[in-house]
Each structure stands twice: as structure tokens, then as C-alpha cells.
Amino acid sequence: MTQNTTLLxxxxxxxxxxxxxxxxxxxxxxxxxxxxxLVGENGAGKSTLMKVLAGLYTAEQGSIKYLGKxxxxxxxxxxxxxGILLIHQELSLSPELSVAENIYLGAWPTNRFGxxxxxxLRKQTQQALEALGCDFAPDDRVGQLSIARQQxxxxxxxxxFNANIVIFDEPTxxxxxxxxxxxxxxxxxxxxxGKGIIYISHKMDEIFExxxxxxxxxxxxxxxxxxxxxxxxDEITRAMIGRDLDTYFHRAKENFGEDVLAIDGLSxxxxxxxxxxxxxxxxxxxxxxxxxxGRSEVVETIFGIRKAQxxxxxxxxxxxxHPTPAEAIELGIALVPESRKEQGLVLGMGGRENITLPxxxxxxxxxxxxxxxxxxxxxxxxxxxxxxxxxxxxPVAKLSGGNQQKFVLAKWLCSSPxxxxxxxxxxxxxxGSKSSIHELIANLAEQGLAVIVISSEMPEVLGVSHRVxxxxxGRIVGSFSGQNQTEENLISAxxxx
Amino acid sequence: xxxxxxxxxxxxxxxxxxxxxxxxxxxxxxxxxxxxxPYFLTVNNLSNVLTQSAFIGILAIGMxxxxxxxxxxxxxxxxxxxxxxxxxxxxxxxxxxxxxxxGLLSGVALGALNGTIIALSGIHSxxxxxxxxxxxxxxxxxxxxxxxxxVSDFSYTEYPEIYLGPLSITxxxxxxxxxxFQWILTSTRHGREAxxxxxxxxxxxxxxxxxxxxxIINFTICGGLAAVAGILLSMRLGTAEPNAGKIWxxxxxxxxVLGGVRLTGGYGTLWMTIGGxxxxxxxxxxxxxxxxxxxxxxxxxxxVLIMALLLDHFLSGISRKKTS
Numbered sequence: 001m002t003q004n005t006t007l008l009x010x011x012x013x014x015x016x017x018x019x020x021x022x023x024x025x026x027x028x029x030x031x032x033x034x035x036x037x038l039v040g041e042n043g044a045g046k047s048t049l050m051k052v053l054a055g056l057y058t059a060e061q062g063s064i065k066y067l068g069k070x071x072x073x074x075x076x077x078x079x080x081x082x083g084i085l086l087i088h089q090e091l092s093l094s095p096e097l098s099v100a101e102n103i104y105l106g107a108w109p110t111n112r113f114g115x116x117x118x119x120x121l122r123k124q125t126q127q128a129l130e131a132l133g134c135d136f137a138p139d140d141r142v143g144q145l146s147i148a149r150q151q152x153x154x155x156x157x158x159x160x161f162n163a164n165i166v167i168f169d170e171p172t173x174x175x176x177x178x179x180x181x182x183x184x185x186x187x188x189x190x191x192x193x194g195k196g197i198i199y200i201s202h203k204m205d206e207i208f209e210x211x212x213x214x215x216x217x218x219x220x221x222x223x224x225x226x227x228x229x230x231x232x233x234d235e236i237t238r239a240m241i242g243r244d245l246d247t248y249f250h251r252a253k254e255n256f257g258e259d260v261l262a263i264d265g266l267s268x269x270x271x272x273x274x275x276x277x278x279x280x281x282x283x284x285x286x287x288x289x290x291x292x293x294g295r296s297e298v299v300e301t302i303f304g305i306r307k308a309q310x311x312x313x314x315x316x317x318x319x320x321x322h323p324t325p326a327e328a329i330e331l332g333i334a335l336v337p338e339s340r341k342e343q344g345l346v347l348g349m350g351g352r353e354n355i356t357l358p359x360x361x362x363x364x365x366x367x368x369x370x371x372x373x374x375x376x377x378x379x380x381x382x383x384x385x386x387x388x389x390x391x392x393x394x395p396v397a398k399l400s401g402g403n404q405q406k407f408v409l410a411k412w413l414c415s416s417p418x419x420x421x422x423x424x425x426x427x428x429x430x431x432g433s434k435s436s437i438h439e440l441i442a443n444l445a446e447q448g449l450a451v452i453v454i455s456s457e458m459p460e461v462l463g464v465s466h467r468v469x470x471x472x473x474g475r476i477v478g479s480f481s482g483q484n485q486t487e488e489n490l491i492s493a494x495x496x497x
Numbered sequence: 498x499x500x501x502x503x504x505x506x507x508x509x510x511x512x513x514x515x516x517x518x519x520x521x522x523x524x525x526x527x528x529x530x531x532x533x534x535p536y537f538l539t540v541n542n543l544s545n546v547l548t549q550s551a552f553i554g555i556l557a558i559g560m561x562x563x564x565x566x567x568x569x570x571x572x573x574x575x576x577x578x579x580x581x582x583x584x585x586x587x588x589x590x591x592x593x594x595x596x597x598x599x600g601l602l603s604g605v606a607l608g609a610l611n612g613t614i615i616a617l618s619g620i621h622s623x624x625x626x627x628x629x630x631x632x633x634x635x636x637x638x639x640x641x642x643x644x645x646x647x648v649s650d651f652s653y654t655e656y657p658e659i660y661l662g663p664l665s666i667t668x669x670x671x672x673x674x675x676x677x678f679q680w681i682l683t684s685t686r687h688g689r690e691a692x693x694x695x696x697x698x699x700x701x702x703x704x705x706x707x708x709x710x711x712x713i714i715n716f717t718i719c720g721g722l723a724a725v726a727g728i729l730l731s732m733r734l735g736t737a738e739p740n741a742g743k744i745w746x747x748x749x750x751x752x753x754v755l756g757g758v759r760l761t762g763g764y765g766t767l768w769m770t771i772g773g774x775x776x777x778x779x780x781x782x783x784x785x786x787x788x789x790x791x792x793x794x795x796x797x798x799x800x801v802l803i804m805a806l807l808l809d810h811f812l813s814g815i816s817r818k819k820t821s
Contacts, residue, residue, distance in 0.1 A: 305703060326705035335703070343703050348696045348763045357693055358704035360686040367686040411704075 005032045006068075007196040008084075008165050013062035015048055022048040023059065024220040030165060030196035035187060037207045037228070038200045040217035041240055041430030046200050049217070050167055054086040055079040067164070077106050085163040087154045089170040089428075095143030100125035102142050103157050128159040132186060148179035155186055158195070166190060167198040172206060173428065176290045184210050202428065203457075204233045216240055237431060249463030250438050252445035256466075257281035258316070260419050260450040261333075263302065266311030271297040272474035275311070281418065284441060284451045286465030288458065288490055294474035295454045296338055299421045303335040304328045316418075329358055334412035338423040338454075340401070344408040347397035351389055351407050352378040354396055359415045381410035386436065402433025409440065419450040426460060438464050458487050470494050515812050519756045519772035522805055526776055530783030537786055544663040550778030551671035552577075554771070555726040556749040557756075558678050559608075559719030561770045564753060565682070566715050567695040567762025568622035572611060572629035573723040573749060574742035578637045580604045580727030582737040585646045585653075593653055600731075601724045607633060608720015612713035622716075630746065638739050646737040654735040667729050672771075674722065679767040691715060696763025751798075752777045755805050776805075 008030045015023040023045050030036050040046050051057045053064070055073035064071050066082065073079045076086070093102050100121045101108070109117045109124070125138035134152050142150060151171060158166045168187070172180045187210060190197060199211055207214060208228060216223040216239045223239045262278035272294035279285045289295045300306045302313060304323040313320050315331055323331070337343035345354055356363050356374050363373045378392045385406045389399060396407055405425065412420060422441070426434040441464050445451050455461040461468055467481040470493040478493035480486070514521060531538040556573045563570045584600035591599070611629055615622045648654060659666040682688035690711045693701040702708050731737050756773025758765025780801060784794045 303703075324705075325703055326707065329705040337703060342697075343699050346693045346696045346700050346763070349692065353689065353693075357689070357701070357706070360689060360706075364686050369684050369686060369689060371684075 007032050009065040011063050011065070013049065013052060013059045015052060015057060015059045022220050026222050028215045028222060028225065030198060032194045032196060033191050034212040035191055035197040035199050035210055037211035037214040038198055038217065039207065039214060039236060039240055041432060044217040045220040046217055050086055050169060050200065053084060053167065080161055081107065083162065083164040085158045085161065085165070086167045087151070087169065087171060089173055091150050091154060093142050093150055093153060097142060098138065099136060099140050099142055099153055100138035102153055103128065103160050124160060128156045131159050132156055147174050151183065165196045165198065169200045170202065170428065172203065176292060204236065208233065240431060250442040251464055252284055252442040254466060255282045257448060260316060261302070262314040264312045264314065266298065266301060266308050266313065268297065268301060268306060268308050275476055277469055277476065279419065279450045279452055281448050281450050282445055284445045284453060284465045286461040286468035287452060287454045287471060288461045288468055289471035289494060290456065293471040295471050296423055299335060299423060299452065299454065303333055303421065329415065332418035334415065334417040334420045336408050336412055336420065336422045336425060340404050340408055345396050345404060348395055350393035350395055351382065351387065352392035354407050355381060355411045355414055358411060362415065377414055381414065385410055402429040405429055405433065405437065417449065420444060421452045423454045424456065425453065458490060462487065517757065517768055517772060518808060518812050519769055519776060519805070522808065523772055523776045523779065526779055530779065534783060534786040537783055540663050542782070544665065546778050546782045547668040548665040550774050551667045552726045552730055553745060553748050553752055554671040554774040555674060555722050556745060557752045557770050557774050558674055558767060559722035560749050560753050561758055561765055561767055562678065562691060562715045563719045564758050564760060565691050565695045565762060565765050566712050568615065568712065569626065570611065570622065570716060570719045571626040571746050572607065572633055573719065574745035575630050575633035575637065576604050576607050576720055576723040577727035577730065577742035577745065578739065579633055580724035581731040581741055582637055582641050582646055584728045584731045585648050585737040586640065589649060593650060597728055600728050601721065604724020604727070605717055605721040608717040609713060611720065612716025615716065616709035616712045641737065641739045643739055648735045651735065654732060657733045667733065670729065675767050675771055682766065687711070687714065692763055748777070751802055755802055757809055
């Protein structure tokens, strides 16, 4: 198969929302048998572009040429039937339906009476699953499959509908390294069969590993398309943010005080066992591990969201047993959770109300709220963290990921905690916000806070921490600092178990 | 994406109307009946409408709090009947005010019981309060012996005759309670916590808010207010019927939802609820003044409810598009 046939060509796509030009004259093309990366900061227009392609939005101007012919996409199902498949970051599957039913969702094979042809459905699904080498059956309930397998279900759709264009939106966000490797093999397989793949990601290492070309978007405009082999991470990053990122990581100066928190032999059935460590004031402790290693569970136990079966939690030399979140906050522990939308923010509320939520007693007398005090605090954090909003009452649902994350941080910093635990603080946010959050972490430690940072991104956890603990299968498998704090050591520690 | 828009003095008004569209609807209905019936736009009639709306209105205040929590209370009609029966039935044995107090207490206690079961067991409030609706109604039938109870001391029925200008004491209690609870919603910790629990219960819990306590308090208030409505009704009628307040829980939910409060929780104000209650009351009154047959009245009310919700859907669609 020739490599040069152009499968898909977008020309001059423009899409405006009231007040914002989300896409401004965007053109790109995908060839047969290539993986095209689409990169850009949050809000650069990647998602909007893909939604145009998948039939969720209609562009005002521009044309989509598919296999040399002009094409209109009317709905996601229409796009799928025409051979374009978008695999969302948050998978869009029905957990109660079977694998086969999900794959053919909305396009189930029916006989002339409109009844489902179950045997045909199962057979076609079986073929698609076999072609991809999946280890689950057409009748399995999707809700029981792991995230990685659910993703394979979506990819099997591409197989079943014989899609020519497959779009992946941040596909590795919740995959372990093994699962990621498998996904890349699948992508390689799709490529070798002449499919065109669009790969959207924030993760530069992945992009340089599997893509052929990179198209960079900034503020709704294409900044250029580069051949992956001929470019560098620096060049791409510069094009994405439009400036140099000279200091990508900031590490706090070492000035440690007393132990703030120590945990000793903490265990919870099936989640983690015999976890011990301590963290001093002024110290940034990194906690590295793959998804499912038990990192989030450990810190949720410290914060009182979960209960431990055994072990001790010692706060400033005093043992605390089974705290509740309210008591943990009272003591001076803050937890910035992994999932902003589920755990971190009340999306219908504005920034002011979100920031003060954990500390209502602090902003009220006899339980009557003082709006003035709240606004004062809001202003202070909005300026200090440079949060972009239209005002204190704008519902946070309408902000970008980076700005939402800053509100989550503000919410927990506002009580001046002694220990702040950050669980994946920069997941899914743009490079510019990332670096300002790294800077903030360093500042907090220099002000004497103890900081625990959980991250799956190795450069991040190595870059910001004074000491890094590696976790695997619910156990601490290594502690690294100074000279030993390297990627090689972390990888070998977590992969030994 | 959001960018700061041009600042326009019209924007806040437009936003308010998009949120409180029920008042536009109210004015339309109000205007239509003013033109259609010469008896509608009179002080006497409007004063009556307000008094009549007060009972559903007081139930609707409690329902709003519970709905902001993301829950529902189907037992308010039955609780109203129980409080009304106790307030009248106990008067001969323990005196008027102790009887009223017992009626009130029964509502508070049942509300607290509902809330506790819901918060501690995690069973959906729809199921728990549906059970309470049936069980409490049964209790009312047992207590009243299936007959209406009558007051023996008729001075009891004179309290609702207190008026301040055109405002009856019943209407004043409704509006006073509405203002009080609106203030609680916007200006106290409890109110803030109620919204956060309804909008994102996990985030609220992780922020250290006692989610269970917040829900129990709101159900208790809802039960207590249902009892207040029951007592006011017993004063007005002088009797307590075992069937009093039957399907009122549905009218209450209709009024609250008509106002724009979301069943999913985290969104709504008592301004919306008052709007919904008054719209419903005005429509009922107007249709009766035009001597519409009862069943036609029901059909019209049902159609209007669905139309109002379509309007809400349409308007919130506009405001969503504006900001996305």
C-alpha cells in the first residue's frame, strides 16, 4: 500500500462561538498509514476540531475532503458509518450493555422486521475482536472490563466499521505502562493496514514514540506541521506556547524542619500494605507509581476518606486514629484530589464559593456567611495564582482545566495548611499552567509547608521532589534522593515487582 | 472558552430573567386573566389567591430545600394531614396551644426520621418518603377513626381572620418563611452546604462538610413546614379531614419545578419557588372565575406545566450556548 495517498484533508475550517474564534482557518491532512499528532495547550482548539470532524459541531467555513471527495458530516453516527471514528478521552460506552452491543451501538444489524440479529451481531464482533487480538468475548458486560479493555472495545468499533480514520483523544490518561505498550502495538497494527490515525496528547514522550508528523495548534490557528523525526520536544513546546519554557521545573530550596506527618505500617485490605514514610516541613516528597499502585488510596486514608485496617498515622508527634476529612482539615492537612470534577469542585458554584467551601466556619459568624471576607480571599488567590475568570460568581464548570485546577489549589491553600497532598496536580492541563503549578509547589515548600506530590509523570515527580518514593502493588518498593533520583532507578524499582 | 464580554447594564437583568423566567410567565398569566375576567384584578380576589396559595407555598419552601440537596419528599401531604388532625384532636384533652405544639412536633419528628433513614441507609429519598406517604396517611386514618375531627372551641378558627391590610396572617406567614429561608440559603453556612451537597456530594464530603447532617436538617425543616401548613389549614377549616392534603405533594413538586428549581439538585432559589406557587395559584383562581369545569382546569394546568418546563429547557439552552 502506498504511503502517500491522502485520506483526509481539512481546509480552512473556521468555527466561532459567541465571542471566541475557536478555530481560525485550520487546515491539516492525514495520509494513509500514518500517525498524525495534534498538539496544543488546553483551549487551543484540538477538541473543537475533532468534534467538527466527528459530526458533533458544524464548521461555518472550510471543507472536509475525504478520499478526495468533499464530505459533510451530520452526526457522530454518520461519521462512524463514513469511516471516521473518534475515541474520546472519557470513554463513551454503556456499562450495562455487552461488548457486541456497544460496538454496534446505534447501528445494530437488524432483519427486515426491525428485530436485532443477535447471531450476526455476535459473529461480526467476534471477528473484529479476533483481528485485534482482544482477550474478551462479545457477550462480556462492558462495565466489568478494565479501562484498557474498554478502550479496546472502542478500537474494535474502528475494526467493525472498517474505519479509515481513527482519532485518539488522550488515550493513555488512565492506562498503566503495560497497557500503554499494548495500545501502541494496536496503533502500529492499524497503521500497517493503511489507516490514518490522529493522536491527541499532552505527553511529548508518547508523541515522539509513535507519530510520524505533528500538527501544532495555538489559539485556534495551525502553527505548523513538522516531521516528528526532524524536530525536538523544545521546538514543539515553543510552538505550542509561543514562548520559551526556560525553567520547566522548579525545585524548592532545601530547608527542612521537623517531621510533620509520619505513617507507620499502614495497611488496608486489597489496596496497600505496610506503608511507612514521613515528611518534614519544607520538604517535597514525591510518590511515583503506576495507576493502581495504591498511591491515591494511601493519601485518601491519611485524609480520612478511607479507613486503614492497621498501622499508625502520626501527626506532629501525636497519633491520630481514623480521622474524618473534617478533622484532617482541622489539623492542617489538605488533599487536592486526582479528579477535579468528581472530587474537587462544585461545578455549579463560582470561584468564591468553591474556595471557601472547606472553611465555611472561617468565613462566618454564628453561621452567617460574610461575603466581604470571602471576596477578599477570592481576590487574593485569583491574583496570586493568576486565575482567568470573568468574576467571582462565574460557575467553575465553564473554566479551562488549568484554571479549574488553580481553584482547587486555592480552595485548599486558603486555610494555610501544614501539609498539602497533591494527587496528579497537572493531569490534563496545559504546559503553561503546569509550569506555574510547579512553581507554586516550590514556593509552598519554601514557606515551610510539607508537600506530598503524587504523579505518574516521571519528569514531573523527579523534577519537583526532594525525595521520591516508588510504589507498586500497594507497597513502597524504593526511596530515592539526590544522585539516585533518576528515571532508571524508578523504572527498575516499580518493574521488579 | 469564556472571554469577558462587553459590560452592558442590560446583562444582569437578562441573566436574572433567564434564571427566573417563571416571573415572566407569571406576568403573562396574570395579564391574561386581568383582561379575561372582571373579577380577577380586585384586591379582594388577589388577597384570597395569596391566602389560598400559602398552604402549597409553605410545603414548597421545605420541598425546595430538600430538592436543592438533590432529594425529594413525597410525604409532605400526609404529614400535613397528621399535624392538622393532632392539632384539632388533642385540643379537648390538653388545650389548644399544647395541641398545636404536638402537631408541629409530629412534623419535625417525621421529617427527622425520613432524613435519618435516607442519610444513614443511602436508600433513595423517593422510596423512603413514598413509604412515609402511605404509612403516615394510614396513621392519620387510624387516629381520626376515618372521620373528620371538629374543633369544639371556635375561637381557634378566628386566628386566620387577622389581616394586615389585604394580607392575611396565613399569607404573611408564608411570605415571612419564604424570605427567612431564602436568607438562610444565601447567607448562612447551612445554605451554602446545602447547595454544595446537591451539586457535588463527593466534593462536599471531601471538603469536610457533614453531608448526612445537612440532609437530615433539610428533611426536618421540610417536615416541620408541612406541619405548619397543616396547622394553618386546620385553623382555617375548623376541621381535620383524614384526606386533607391528598396529592398536595404532587402540586408542591409541580410548583417548585415550575419555578425552575432542578430535581437533580444544587440549583434553585425560593424566588423561583414563590413564582411557581403564585403562577399555579393564579391559574387555578383565574380558571375558576371563568367557570372552567374542573377536569378542563386539570388539563390546562398539566399542559401549562409542560409548556413552562419546555420554556425553561429552551432558555437554559440559550444561556449554555452563550457561555460554551
